[in-house]
Amino acid sequence: xxxxxxxxxxxxxxxxxLRLSCAATGTDIVARYIRCxxxxxxxxxxxxxxxxxxYTEGDGSTSYADSVxxxxxxxxxxxxxxxxxxxxxxxxxxxxxxxxxxxxxxWLCMDVAVDPSEYNYRGQGTQVTVSx
Numbered sequence: 800x801x802x803x804x805x806x807x808x809x810x811x812x813x814x815x816x817l818r819l820s821c822a823a824t825g826t827d828i829v830a831r832y833i834r835c836x837x838x839x840x841x842x843x844x845x846x847x848x849x850x851x852x853x854y855t856e857g858d859g860s861t862s863y864a865d866s867v868x869x870x871x872x873x874x875x876x877x878x879x880x881x882x883x884x885x886x887x888x889x890x891x892x893x894x895x896x897x898x899x900x901x902x903x904x905x906w907l908c909m910d911v912a913v914d915p916s917e918y919n920y921r922g923q924g925t926q927v928t929v930s931x
Contacts, residue, residue, distance in 0.1 A: 801825040801833070801920040805899045808925030811889055817927060819884040821899030823920065833901045835908040836882040838873060839915040840895035840927075847915050850897070853882060854908040862911040867893075889929045896924040 807819040823833050837852045851873035854860045861873050872885040886893065900918035907913050915921065 800827050801830045801901065803899050803901055803920050803922035805897065805922045805925040808897060808927045810928040810930065813890055813929055813931050815889050815929070816885070816887045817889065819886065819897055819899075819925060819927075820881050821883070821901075821922065822881045823899075823901045829903060832903045833920075834905040835902050835918075836873075836875075837900045837907070837911070837913070837915060837918060838882075838884045838897060839900060840893075840897045842895040845895075848895075849911040849913060849915060851884060852908045852911050852913075854905055855879065855882065856905070860908065862908070864911050886927070889927075891929045891931045894927060894929045897927050898922055898924045 802824050804822050834856050838850045839847050840850055841847045850867055851863045853873045855875050870888045875882050900915050900921040902918045
């Protein structure tokens with residue numbers, strides 16, 4: 800079993816920044832082979848939107864939704880124990896519950912538009928609220 804935990808949400812004014820963190824832990828051998836991490840979000844009345852993905856092995860390639868390109872950065876800590884989402888120049892439309900999803904299948908990282916339900920492990924989410 801793999802447990803996914805998000806942290807770092809909060810409330811900020813437009814133009815502000817937040818840093819989200821995702822930790823995937825577990826004693827199961829599966830936890831050692833996590834290769835793909837996605838951040839996705841969902842606002843009330845709206846569908847889920849993939850925000851950013853990172854391949855946590857090899858070249859560490861990343862992919863972003865057009866709506867956040869140039870403002871959000873996904874990265875892995877040097878100790879490889881967590882994946883972060885740095886969010887700058889936040890806008891009110893960024894307000895949503897942000898979730899982290901992880902999986903062992905690296906091809907999921909090829910496209911940020913992959914349905915988050917494809918990921919085998921997902922967290923409970925952290926709320927981000929941006930006021931104008």
